[in-house]
Amino acid sequence: MSGVRVLVGTRKGAFVLSSDGKREKWEVSGPHFAGWEIYHMKASPVDPDRVYASQSTGWFGQLIQRSNDGGKTWEPAGNKFEYDGVAGTHQWYDGTPHPWKFARVWHLEPSLTDPDVVHAGVEDAALFRTTDGAQTWEELPGLRLHGTGASWQPGAGGLCLHTIILDPGDPKRIFIAISAAGAFRTDDGGKTWKPINQGLKSVGIPDPSAEVGHCVHHIAMHPARPGVLFMQKHWDVMRSDNAGDSWEEVSGNLPTDFGFAIDVHAHEPETIYVVPIKSDSEHFPPDGKLRVYRSKAGGNEWEALTKGLPQRDCYVNVLRDAMAVDSLDSCGIYFGTTGGQVYASADAGENWTAIVRDLPAVLSVEVQTLQ
Amino acid sequence: MIRVEIPAHLRTLARVTGEVQLEIKGEPTLCALLNELEARYPVLRGTIRDQATNERRPFVRFFACQEDYSHEPPETRLPAAVVAGVEPFLIVGAMAGG
Numbered sequence: 001m002s003g004v005r006v007l008v009g010t011r012k013g014a015f016v017l018s019s020d021g022k023r024e025k026w027e028v029s030g031p032h033f034a035g036w037e038i039y040h041m042k043a044s045p046v047d048p049d050r051v052y053a054s055q056s057t058g059w060f061g062q063l064i065q066r067s068n069d070g071g072k073t074w075e076p077a078g079n080k081f082e083y084d085g086v087a088g089t090h091q092w093y094d095g096t097p098h099p100w101k102f103a104r105v106w107h108l109e110p111s112l113t114d115p116d117v118v119h120a121g122v123e124d125a126a127l128f129r130t131t132d133g134a135q136t137w138e139e140l141p142g143l144r145l146h147g148t149g150a151s152w153q154p155g156a157g158g159l160c161l162h163t164i165i166l167d168p169g170d171p172k173r174i175f176i177a178i179s180a181a182g183a184f185r186t187d188d189g190g191k192t193w194k195p196i197n198q199g200l201k202s203v204g205i206p207d208p209s210a211e212v213g214h215c216v217h218h219i220a221m222h223p224a225r226p227g228v229l230f231m232q233k234h235w236d237v238m239r240s241d242n243a244g245d246s247w248e249e250v251s252g253n254l255p256t257d258f259g260f261a262i263d264v265h266a267h268e269p270e271t272i273y274v275v276p277i278k279s280d281s282e283h284f285p286p287d288g289k290l291r292v293y294r295s296k297a298g299g300n301e302w303e304a305l306t307k308g309l310p311q312r313d314c315y316v317n318v319l320r321d322a323m324a325v326d327s328l329d330s331c332g333i334y335f336g337t338t339g340g341q342v343y344a345s346a347d348a349g350e351n352w353t354a355i356v357r358d359l360p361a362v363l364s365v366e367v368q369t370l371q
Numbered sequence: 372m373i374r375v376e377i378p379a380h381l382r383t384l385a386r387v388t389g390e391v392q393l394e395i396k397g398e399p400t401l402c403a404l405l406n407e408l409e410a411r412y413p414v415l416r417g418t419i420r421d422q423a424t425n426e427r428r429p430f431v432r433f434f435a436c437q438e439d440y441s442h443e444p445p446e447t448r449l450p451a452a453v454v455a456g457v458e459p460f461l462i463v464g465a466m467a468g469g
Contacts, residue, residue, distance in 0.1 A: 035380060059430040059464045060380060060418040076384065076414045080422050 004326050005070060005368040006334055007051065008342055009038035012360035014053055016071040019355075023332055023346040026355045032074060033065065040107050040321055040364045041071075044115035048368055052077075052118055052134060054105040062104050064120075064134050077134035081105070081122055084141035090124065091153040100124045100144065107321060109164035113171070121161030125152060125178040127190065140190035143176065148195065148212045155179035155215050155234075162320055163219050167226040175229065175244060180215035183231070185244050196244030200233060217260045218320040222269035230272050230299070232262040232320070237274055239299050250299020255286045261323035265348060266331040270298040273325075273333060273349060275318040284315040292333070294349050308352030309343065316341070321364035328369055336362025372456050373399065373449070375408060378431075378464040381419070385412040390459060399454045401433065402445035419462060430465040 002021035008014065013031030032038075036055045044050040051067040053074070062081065065074040081102045092098035103123040111117035116133040126144045128137040143149075143161075152159060160179055167173035172189040175196070182197040195211050205213045215234035222228065231238040231247065236257050238247040251257035258279040265271035274293050278286045285291065290309040293302040316339035326332035333349050336342045340359035345352045372392040382388065393407045402425075409416045420427050425445065427433070433440040436450045436458050452458040 057380070059378075059428065061421075061428060062417065063384070063414075079417050082423050 002328060003370040004328070004332060005043075005048075005370060006324075006342065006344075006355065007041040007043065007053075007071065007364075007366040007368070008336055008359065008362055009041050009053070009321075009364035010336075010340070010360040010362050011037055014038040014041055014055075014071075015356070015359060017342065017355050021328055023326075023328075023344060028356055029071065031360075032071070036063075037104075038363065039104060040366070042108050042110055042366045043070075043368050044110040045112055047115035048370055050110070050115040050133075052108045052110060054108055054120075056104040062102070064105065064108075066134050078130070078136050081120070081128055081137050082139070083126060083144065084139040088144075089150060090159060091151055093154065095153075097150070100126075102126075103158060106160045106162045107164055109166060112166055112168055119164050119166070119174070121164050121176060123158040123160040124154075125159045125161040125181060127161060127164070127174075127176060129190070142186070142191050143184060143193045146184070146193050146195075148181070151212065152178065152181040153213065163216070165219060165221050165229075168223045169226050173226070173243070175219060175221070177216040177219050177231075179217065180213060180234075182212045182214040183216050183219060183244055196240070197247075198245065199240075199247030199249075200238065201236070201249075202234065204234075218262050220262045220264050220272070222264040225269045228269065228298075230262055230264060232259050232274055234258065235279075237262065237299060250295070252295070252300035252302055254293055254302050255291075259318070260320040261318050261335060263323045263325055263333070265333075266325045266327040267329075268296070268331075271296045271348070272298065273323065274302075275323070275335065277317060283317045288313050288315060290314040290316065290337075292335070292345075292349055292352075305345075305349040305352070307350060308345075308354075314339075319363055321366075322362050324365050324367040326367045326369045332367065334365050334367055336365045338362065373404060373453060374456055374459040375404065375462065376459045377408075377415075377462045380464065381415055381462070384414045384418065387412070392456075399449045400445065401440060401443060401447045401449065404449060404460060405445075430467060432463045432465060434461040434463055435459075 006017040013034045015030030041053040049070045053065040055063040064077045066077045087100035089097035107121040109119045120128040163177035165175040184193045201208045227243045229240045256276045292305040316337035323335040333345045338361040375391045
């Protein structure tokens with residue numbers, strides 16, 4: 001029988017939520033690594049019991065944990081993230097040069113074919129890879145040493161590489177995004193990188209259409225159409241139909257085009273989801289109403305999905321890695337909030353229920369569909 | 372034997388309870404103590420000091436015999452009472468944050 005496992009990273013530990021394919025009754029396991037920030041957990045698509053977790057605190061730094069039994073037990077893996085060669089400088093908030101310094105792992109992206117291969121996106125922005133199941137990590141320095149690297153500036157959360165998308169049709173093509181440098185693509189397995197920000201407009205930088213400097217919050221792709229990308233930028237929801245070579249805005253009738261999370265329906269590549277958030281400093285839902293917005297047209301035309309979600313007095317945020325989908329016949333949509341709720345919809349967003357309500361602030365949500 | 376107290380989170384990581392006891396070969400310095408601790412419990416590498424530079428992490432402090440050793444150079448000799456096992460060497464997580 002099919003089932004679903006939801007991997008939830010929070011400010012104070014990790015939680016594993018499990019259900020059968022009906023997605024009505026849930027078991028909650030955790031907290032794992034109690035008291036530690038779990039920025040991200042993700043499982044190998046080819047070995048569902050192999051799960052990787054990024055564990056960190058400001059006190060004791062970064063650890064990587066590995067599970068071989070679907071998150072029941074964990075073993076610490078390698079946590080040495082050293083930049084390749086001389087790290088150099090990027091720009092600080094005030095525009096002065098600032099030495100590149102490792103802070104934490106924001107995102108772990110296991111390989112589509114090998115459970116021992118994982119990419120890690122880190123702060124200060126760089127891409128690392130392990131080929132031995134997270135025992136050792138090596139930087140792919142071509143990204144950080146891109147000619148524009150010295151001009152990259154951090155967003156409010158730091159200079160973080162938070163999005164990694166592997167192209168299922170081309171093992172040498174990877175998309176990444178950095179706040180606040182923008183999106184980049186490699187077509188040669190990470191040796192060289194190209195900024196893919198043409199069409200983005202960011203009013204908070206000197207040249208709104210600059211090659212780099214955009215605060216990309218998240219990117220999503222449907223695996224059946226790896227050339228089509230959807231982006232939630234600091235402001236604006238964008239889409240690209242040519243693997244990021246150019247972008248057009250598809251914010252349409254959204255109540256605000258600011259937000260963090262974006263994802264694609266598992267079976268309908270033109271159906272996408274965002275959670276509009278009020279900004280530039282509030283970072284909570286407009287009017288105190290938590291609404292997921294869905295477009296079935298790949299953007300521009302959006303409908304609010306509200307059944308089961310609080311429609312008054314709700315002032316939580318939904319962070320960039322805190323939305324995911326399952327691939328059951330009726331696609332499940334999941335997201336976590338900074339208020340500690342994890343909401344699930346087993347019918348593509350029509351109806352929502354809270355799996356749990358009182359976790360620590362949710363940083364990330366990933367979903368495994370188990371056969 | 373040198374007695375070392377480590378913070379609760381690091382005891383969980385190292386899967387120990389109570390004090391850790393270390394035997395240091397050679398000069399009993401601050402650096403030698405940390406080297407031996409990390410050799411005995413590799414999971415602690417990077418949690419107390421940076422793996423590349425050996426700099427103490429900012430929110431970790433070193434105390435012994437009512438003195439603060441956090442800013443002492445790595446080659447600093449441990450106090451006699453710590454070397455003799457009379458007093459523990461304390462590795463402390465700063466009481467800060469939420």
